Amino acid sequence: MKKIAIFCGSISDKLIMQSAVEILNQFNIGYKSYIISAHRLPDILSKTIKKSMEEGIELIIAGAGLSAHLPGFIASKTILPVIGVPIYNKKNGLLGGIDALFSIVQMPKNVPVATVGINNSYNAGLLAIHILSIKYKDIRKLLIKFRINEKEKLESEIDKNNYEE
Template sequence: MPRVLIILGSKSDLPVAEKATKILKSFDIEYDVAVASAHRTPERVADLAKNSGAEVFIAVAGLSAALPGVVAAATLKPVIGVPVSGKLNLDSILSIVQMPGGIPVACVGLDRGDNAALLAAEILAVKDDEIQAKLAEHRSKMAEDVAKDSEEVSRNVQC
């Protein structure tokens, strides 16, 4: 059974979701991906939120980005919204950030499926030492990469 369910508002959101699946795979976290529209298939969204068995939801949506809120309204489990950029970038991010009181949705930056997956991993790591260790290793690797970049810049940039 998947621990994370990624719900896309439409198939066109798949490139953003693939950023999340790449991270989840690297942490050996089982996931599933589904397409369900908050406006065109609200019953399907509610059914997925209520019956999937997932521990964390990632909802990827652009435009009005109602999907994360609809998922959150149908479950008591954590929901992470990923706003998708488009012609009007602010509408999707503001829609997710400005949830009414009582139905919270976490929100990551535009198109940041990767950060949504990392946040899902952090949520799961609260009760999973193996994921917690992988997160620590991931952060250590990022720090090493920054140190290498700094050394390279120092060598190649003349002041």
């Protein structure tokens, strides 16, 4: 069953959102992805959000650049948690993604969007996993194992990189 919907505002955002897909795959979490502009195709986006909810999606990750209205638009149409990924690519922005970050993080009262760092879809995927782990014990067990493994990797790096002269 697909638990997460991933939305991109444009085809150029897909590459950045790939890191979210990779971490979701690592946890065997089903997702469905869409590329729909909030500005150019608002009616299709609204229908797709509604259809996703009817299909049992529990959480949405949305990545967008520039004015980055996609995550907020989606949040205005659903009560599902929405995680926004501000996207920057050299082709379409002059502000290094700060425009997208501010657009997503500064949502008005009563329309919350969780926001991760610029181009950090990995953390969006991991935050989604954390949220789902509240409900699903199998995901919680995998997440605990993941955190232990990550800690052990870091400890191992400390041992390799620390030395005495």
